[in-house]
Amino acid sequence: MRPTPGLADERSVDVDEPRDPAPATDRPRLVAAHTDLTPPKEAWAEFLRHCLGCRVCSDVDRVCATAGDLYRAWEAASDRALRRLAW
């Protein structure tokens, strides 16, 4: 029997019906809400944004503490992401 055009038959899937259980609220977000980036990518983007606009970072004879902090934040975000994958 051919399905009626415009009407769903028993084989169709309701796209509004949730298929998976809701994620636990205590889990950290996988994607930053304002950028749609993962936490490691967001941390890396923040590090790069700083480095591209920082006078200290552009001078090879100086050390930028802020860039160091942002780099360590990226490392920590990457480590957390890898640990989540390993579970």
Ligand SMILES: [Zn+2]
């Ligand atoms: Zn800097």
